[in-house]
Amino acid sequence: MPSWQEFQPFIVTGLALGGVYALSGAGMVVLYRTTGVLNLAFGAVGAMSALIAWDLINNSLWPEWPSYGVAVLFAAGVTLLYGVLLGPALAKRDALVKATATLGLALILLGTMSWIWSDKARSQVLPTSTHAFDIGTVAVTWTQVISFGLGVVVVFGTAAFLKYTNLGTAMRGLANDREITATLGVPVRWVEAQAWLVSGILSGVSGLLLSDLVGLDAVSLTFLVISSLAAALIAQLRSLVVTFFAALVVGLVSALATPITSISEYRNMAPFVLATIALLWISRKREISFTGTGLGNGRG
Amino acid sequence: MAEVEASKPAGTSQAAKPGLIDRGLGPIFRLERGERIRVTVIAVLFAFVFLVLPGMLSAYWTDVATAVVIYTIVALGLGLLMGRVGLVSLGQVAVLALGAWVGARLLFATGLPFPAVTIMTGLITMVLGSLIGLPALRVSGLYLALITLMLAGAITVVIAATDFPNGGGGFLGHTDATTGASQIRRPAIATGEHAYFRYTLIWAALMFALALWHVRGKPGRAWATIRQSEPAALAAGVNISLYKMWAFALASFMTGIAGALLAGSSGTLYNLTFPTQDSIILLAVVLMGGMYSLWGAVVAGLLIKLLPALLDSWGLPPDLLTILFGLGVIQVLTTAPTGLVDQFPKDMAKLGRLIWRAVGSPGRRAAGTAGPE
Numbered sequence: 001m002p003s004w005q006e007f008q009p010f011i012v013t014g015l016a017l018g019g020v021y022a023l024s025g026a027g028m029v030v031l032y033r034t035t036g037v038l039n040l041a042f043g044a045v046g047a048m049s050a051l052i053a054w055d056l057i058n059n060s061l062w063p064e065w066p067s068y069g070v071a072v073l074f075a076a077g078v079t080l081l082y083g084v085l086l087g088p089a090l091a092k093r094d095a096l097v098k099a100t101a102t103l104g105l106a107l108i109l110l111g112t113m114s115w116i117w118s119d120k121a122r123s124q125v126l127p128t129s130t131h132a133f134d135i136g137t138v139a140v141t142w143t144q145v146i147s148f149g150l151g152v153v154v155v156f157g158t159a160a161f162l163k164y165t166n167l168g169t170a171m172r173g174l175a176n177d178r179e180i181t182a183t184l185g186v187p188v189r190w191v192e193a194q195a196w197l198v199s200g201i202l203s204g205v206s207g208l209l210l211s212d213l214v215g216l217d218a219v220s221l222t223f224l225v226i227s228s229l230a231a232a233l234i235a236q237l238r239s240l241v242v243t244f245f246a247a248l249v250v251g252l253v254s255a256l257a258t259p260i261t262s263i264s265e266y267r268n269m270a271p272f273v274l275a276t277i278a279l280l281w282i283s284r285k286r287e288i289s290f291t292g293t294g295l296g297n298g299r300g
Numbered sequence: 301m302a303e304v305e306a307s308k309p310a311g312t313s314q315a316a317k318p319g320l321i322d323r324g325l326g327p328i329f330r331l332e333r334g335e336r337i338r339v340t341v342i343a344v345l346f347a348f349v350f351l352v353l354p355g356m357l358s359a360y361w362t363d364v365a366t367a368v369v370i371y372t373i374v375a376l377g378l379g380l381l382m383g384r385v386g387l388v389s390l391g392q393v394a395v396l397a398l399g400a401w402v403g404a405r406l407l408f409a410t411g412l413p414f415p416a417v418t419i420m421t422g423l424i425t426m427v428l429g430s431l432i433g434l435p436a437l438r439v440s441g442l443y444l445a446l447i448t449l450m451l452a453g454a455i456t457v458v459i460a461a462t463d464f465p466n467g468g469g470g471f472l473g474h475t476d477a478t479t480g481a482s483q484i485r486r487p488a489i490a491t492g493e494h495a496y497f498r499y500t501l502i503w504a505a506l507m508f509a510l511a512l513w514h515v516r517g518k519p520g521r522a523w524a525t526i527r528q529s530e531p532a533a534l535a536a537g538v539n540i541s542l543y544k545m546w547a548f549a550l551a552s553f554m555t556g557i558a559g560a561l562l563a564g565s566s567g568t569l570y571n572l573t574f575p576t577q578d579s580i581i582l583l584a585v586v587l588m589g590g591m592y593s594l595w596g597a598v599v600a601g602l603l604i605k606l607l608p609a610l611l612d613s614w615g616l617p618p619d620l621l622t623i624l625f626g627l628g629v630i631q632v633l634t635t636a637p638t639g640l641v642d643q644f645p646k647d648m649a650k651l652g653r654l655i656w657r658a659v660g661s662p663g664r665r666a667a668g669t670a671g672p673e
Contacts, residue, residue, distance in 0.1 A: 038442060089634050096388060096442040097633055100587075103580050104629030110577055111622030223576050226453055233446060265461035272450040272457075276435070279447055283438040 002259040008138045010255040013213075016144035017227075018251025019151030020209045024228040025235070025243040026155045027202030030162075032237050033175035034195035035087060038099040039079070041106035043225025045200065046207020047218050048109050049075040051117050053208060054124050054216055064127055068208055075204025076197055078109075083196030088189065091178075106222060113218040122216040129212055147209050154202065155244040162240075167194060227254070230275035236282055250274060350501055354494040362493040364609040366565050369500045372601030373507050373558040375586050376594065377551035380511060383591030384520065385547040386527035387436055388445040390579050391452025395432065395552055397459055397574040399425040399559020404465040404484050404569055405473050407560075414487035414564065418503070421560035422553045429552020430545055437541045440530075452579055464569035483567040500561050507554050511594055519546055577622070584625040587632045590639025599640050 024042060032038050053071035056062040062070075082105050090098050128142035162168035170191045173181035182188045206228075210221055231250050235242035250271045257267035354362055378392045389395075403421040410417065435447045467482035468475025490499035514520055522543040525533040533540055563569060585603040590596030603625075608618045636643045 038446075086630065086634065093633075094441060096445055099442055099445065100388070100583070101630050101633045103583065104626045104633070107577070107580060107584060107626030107629065108623050109626075111619045111624075111626060114622065115617050115619035219576060223453070226449065229446065230450065233443075266457060269454045269457045272454040275450050276447055276454075279439065279443060279450075280435060283435075283443070 005137070006259050007256060008136065010258050011252065012135075012138055012140050012144055013258075014252035014255030015248065016147040016213055016251070017255060018248035019148035020206050020213065021228040021231050021247035021251055022151035022244045023147075023154050023202055023209075024206040024225060025231040025247050026158050026240055027199040027206070028225075028229065028232050029235065029237055029240060029243055030158060030171070031195050031199040032232075034171045035083065035174070035192045036091075036095055036098060036178075037083070037087065037102065038095065038229075038237070039102050039199060039203075040099055040225070040229075041082070041102045041109060042199070042203045042228075043207075043222040044106040044109040044113075044218075045075045045078055046203040046210065046225070047221035048078075048113055048207070049204040050124060050207040050211035050216055050221060051113055051122075051218065054122060054211070055117070071208060072201055072204035075207065076200035078105075079200025079203060080193060080196045084189075084193055087192055087196070110218060110222060117218065119218065124208075124211040124216045126208065126212045143209065143212050147213060150205070150209075151244065151247070155240050159240045167191065171195060227251075227271040230271035230278075233275045234278040246274075246278075346501075346505065350498055354497050357494075359493045361609075362497050363565070364606060366493070366497045366500050367562075367605040368601045369497070369504045370558045370561050370565065370601075371582075371605050372597050373504050373561070374555050374582065375589065375600035375604070376507060376511055376597035377554035377558075378582060378586050379589070379591045379594070379597050379600070380515070380554075381547055381551045382586060383593075383596070384515060384523040384527065385544065387433075387440070387544065387547065388583070389432075389448040389548075389551070390445050390583060391432060391448040391455070392551070392555055393574055393579040393582055394452035394455040394459075395425065395429050395555045396559050396562065398428055398455055399556035400563045400566075400569055400573075401459060401462075401464055401559075402428075402556065403560030403563040407484050407563065408465050408467050408473050408482075414485070414490075418557055418560040422556040425556025425559060426549045426553040429555065430549045433545060433548025433552070436544050436548060449579070453576075456574070456576060459574075460571050463571065466568060484563050484569070486564045496565060500565070503557060503561060507557060508594060508597075510550075510554075514550060515594070519543060523547060581622065581625055584629045588625065588628040588640055590641035590643075592638055593641045596639050596641045 024046070028039055028042055049071035052074055053067045056067035056070060057064055082102075086101060090101055126143050128146055130141075132139045132141045134140070162172055170181065170186045171194075173184070173186060174188065174191060178188065207221060210224055214220070214224065227250055228247060231243050231247035234246035253270040253274065254267050257263050257270065353365070357365060374392060374396055378389060381387045381389055399421055402424050403417065406412070406417045406420055407414075412420075432448060432451050436444050439447065462472050463474045465473030466475060466484075467473065486496055487499060490496045515523075522533070522538045525536060525538050526540055526543060530540060562573075566573065581604060582600075585600040586596065588603060589599035607621055611618050611621060632639060
């Protein structure tokens, strides 16, 4: 068993990762609550925007910040476009069908990425990673600070936004009952488009941060979304605050397993195992009704 | 008409003409005319693929054909789960990897004949796959799909750490040294490419028979009821837990068989054989092929294994296919839920009518009745 000293750097890594997972988890939960779509292409969109930034900086020799801006714009644009084009067509379908359709988008993006950039592993160092400071004996980069801080700000900011603004109220209304909210005069498509846009921006930002924290590889970034999905699932796709803490746990458990050699190879299982246990615990009381079987049908 | 009848989910067409299959293995001439034609077409097709096709193919294309057959079996299992019972599993490729691992391990550990090992692999994978299906008893729909995705992720992590057996010692049977590694054996009667292709074809035929037997029998009717409405199934006295587990067990059994066949076909297994995105691609091709018909599995097998090889031979990047499958998923879900097997003949009929109208009666086309429906 490694000593406490050896664990310290991994606590920082874990918190940073957890922050990004919370960021993307919040993006997925808000979108799911508003539109009923669980966006499984979230990671693919983020991966592609990270690759676009990398390409602009390294091949087109653009300055860094405009490249990141374009990357986030791309993520927002693609997500919004998908939502506006396909959202209405699938609005009345089961949550499973909506989620499966986003897998289609994920495949399109995966194919495009592997076509343009091939499957080579790259690294992307954000300018915030070149500066570090020490906490005790552990060096902390600004990217890690931003990842954790952004997670906190976004999760609690979004929670406040949903609670106190008109748009937020409309989104919560949609989450409860689409038909009634529409009857009350809420412009459903407009509110949904806002949710798609916000979720797209968050996917772009988390894609960029993860490309620095984990590495720039299309497939692994695409599937890293499963880790934040695990956090969102533990929160039953409802509570943003629970998503935040679950994301921290997922990030910390995976990172802290790294120095323990006997389980190090299996550390990536952490999100899957945690989410499966959580789901089984949540669904321990099963109800069958003609409107749906509690979990699984409709919006959970 | 016969095709349309076939592509309907079980239960609807069966309820209309009970007894047809319940008479057991009745002589073929007692079947209805449409059925008789279909049986004949299938028999001729199978004979062609079994006897003539291997002779026309080079070793490379025979390997491709073998892969098509193996993935057809996997698609058949997933198609049964999705189309018949309405359970979506995003982890079938992980189950296939599990099957291949078990198959390879057994082939190295025992001297048992290949068919015995294949069946044992199917049974072991069935038990393991049913464990994955266990949550299906409690959750359904989106949450079940996500649990299977999570468990598939976990299996992938474990297999990435243990690697595949290659003749090494210990429980894992993997050695990093090149000297101790050896090839996974094939059945004594089918060591060559052509023979092994025929061998997998026979297994595929058996799996189709097994699927058909299930779909047309009591399980098929129970599954159809569960898919339509769980409360209704419960009220009708269908044991929901039993039949859901049964479906998962059957799909895992088939996938395990496919895994053992894949182990024999490849000789050496790598993690790269089962990339993470393949689970999604498999779901895509099953949806595109058509999950309500058993033929959909054949189309799915061709899509996932023949098309990449074709593109490769034409010098096109195989990534185009991933994009195409992505578009296919969206297209199927928005406009054509029955998939290619059902949609293609309809579209062809439509096209035929269009051409007929354009060529045969230009006067009517001018009158503005070009759109048939």
